Amino acid sequence: MPLPTPQDPNFAARCRESFNRQGAMQLIHASMIEIAAGYCVVEMPITPSVSQQHGFVHAGILTTALDTACGFASATLMPADSGILTIEFKVNLLAPAAGDRLRLIGKVRKAGRTITLAEGDAFALTTVAGVTKEKLVATMTATNMTILGRPAVKG
C-alpha cells in the first residue's frame, strides 16, 4: 500500500524544528538522523544515565526515542498547520538493550485523515574494531492522531 505524497513540501524542516523543541530529546541525547516521507530515524547513545537496575537501557527511555521516531514518521504526512498526538502505543521488548547506541526507525504503515498507524524497530548497535553489529531489541506499533485547530497542539 503506497503512502500518500506529503501535503506539506516543507515537512522535513518542520519536523526537525519540532524535534529540537523537545526537552526530552536533549535529556537522553537523542538526534534525528533521517527524516523522509513516512520515515524517521533517531539515534541515542547508551550510557549509565539511561539504565534500569541490570544496566540495560530502561524500556521507557528506549520507548521515548522510539515513540519519537514513529511520531515524526507520521508527522511528515500531516498538514503543515497540524499538530500530532499519540493516542496509544505498544512495545514488545525482545532482548536486553546493551551496546554503544540505539537506532530507532519509525515507518508509517497506514496514513489516514485522522488516524495514522506507525511501526517502529529499535536496534542496539555495538562497534568493535570498526565493525558495527546491530541487534533488534524492541518493536512498537503506535497510533497517532492529526490535530487541527488546537493552537496548544501544533507542530
Place this chain on the structure above:
Amino acid sequence: MPLPTPQDPNFAARCRESFNRQGAMQLIHASMIEIAAGYCVVEMPITPSVSQQHGFVHAGILTTALDTACGFASATLMPADSGILTIEFKVNLLAPAAGDRLRLIGKVRKAGRTITLAEGDAFALTTVAGVTKEKLVATMTATNMTILGRPAVKG
C-alpha cells in the same frame, strides 16, 4: 481475585534497592513513594527537561516512570533471588500531561509463576493555593516475566 502473599518477606527493601540502581530514575528525578505487595507508587516532577514539542511531558518519559511502577508492583511478588524483565507494555494516552508532577500507580492484576500482568495509571497533579487536583492522563498494561538463574538479570 486475591493476590498471593509475597514469597520474599524482604521485598520492600529489595525493590527500593533495585529502584535506586536505575540511572534512568535519577535522570527523570523519579522517587519510589510507596511499595507494598503487588503495588507501587512512583512520582516525578514535571519540568521542561522531560517535555515534548508542545510542552507536555513526553509520552515516553511518562512511560519510563509508569513501567517502573508496574515492574516493581510485579517484583514484590517474585522470589528473592529472581530478576524481572518486561516482555511488553501498552500505553493509552488520555490527555496531555501537564501540571506540577506525575503520580504513577502500578498494581498487579494476576501473578503467575512465570508471567505477571500489571496495570498502571498515570495522574498529573497540579497544586494551586495548597489544593492538589489530579487528572488521569495515561494507562498501561504490562506483562512482566520472572527470571531465575540468570545472574545478569537479578534484582
Place this chain on the structure above:
Amino acid sequence: MPLPTPQDPNFAARCRESFNRQGAMQLIHASMIEIAAGYCVVEMPITPSVSQQHGFVHAGILTTALDTACGFASATLMPADSGILTIEFKVNLLAPAAGDRLRLIGKVRKAGRTITLAEGDAFALTTVAGVTKEKLVATMTATNMTILGRPAVKG
C-alpha cells in the same frame, strides 16, 4: 473520574438493536445481559464449536465477545446519530478459558469527543451443584472512535 451523562436518553434501546444486527453475535450465541451508561455485560456459552486445539475457548472468539462488550459500553455515551469503530484493542490472556460460559464486562475508562477508552474483563463461569464460580481469564483495553456523518457506519 466520573463519566459524562449519556447524550442519547435512548442509548439502551439503540445499543440492543445494534447488538442484534450482528451476525457474529448469533454465530457465537452471545447475549447482551446488561447495558448501562458506560457499561455493558455480554455472555456466551462455552461449547466445542468455539474451541481452539486444546479444547479451551479460542482467544479470538473470546475477543469477539469482549470487544463487543467494550464497544457497546463506549457506544452508550455517544450521540444518537453516531456510529462507532474500534481503532485498536489489546488482549492479555491470563488463563485458559474453560467452563460453562463466559461473562464479558466492558467499562468506559475515559469518554472523549472523538476517542473513548474502554476496559474489559472476561470471566469463565463454572456451575457445580448450583454454585457458580468465576475465574478471570482475559483483559482488554480498547480504543473506540465516534463516527459522525458516515451513513455506512451508523448505529
Place this chain on the structure above:
Amino acid sequence: MPLPTPQDPNFAARCRESFNRQGAMQLIHASMIEIAAGYCVVEMPITPSVSQQHGFVHAGILTTALDTACGFASATLMPADSGILTIEFKVNLLAPAAGDRLRLIGKVRKAGRTITLAEGDAFALTTVAGVTKEKLVATMTATNMTILGRPAVKG
C-alpha cells in the same frame, strides 16, 4: 535477523493437524492455506454470519483468524512435543473489512526459547471480473509462549 531452523522436521503436518482440531476454525469456515517455517496463511470467506452491526466483518472474528495465523507461524519453530499459548495480542484496525474473503498472514519476528513474537496482517480480498484486489484492513502483534510438560496444552 534470520529465523532458526525448525526443531521439528514434521512441523507442517503437526500444525495442520492441530488447526483441524479447532472448532472455532470450522465455525468461521477458515482454512490453512500455507504453512512454512515461521510463516502461516489462513483464509476465510466474508459472509453475513461473521458481521458486526454495519455489515463489516466483526473485529473479533477477524482476530480469531489472524491470531490463528500468528500462532501457527510461531508453532512451526517450537519443539514437536510442545504446546503453545497466546499471552497477549494487539490489533490495529485500519479499514472496515468488506469484500469476498479475508487473507491472514502470520510471520515470526523473533523466536525465543520461551517467548516468540509474531506479526500478522489481515487483507480483505475482492474479486471483480476475475481480478482480485486486496486491501490491508488490520495488523496484529502477538506474544506466544512455548509450553513444555503440560499434557493439557500440547500440539
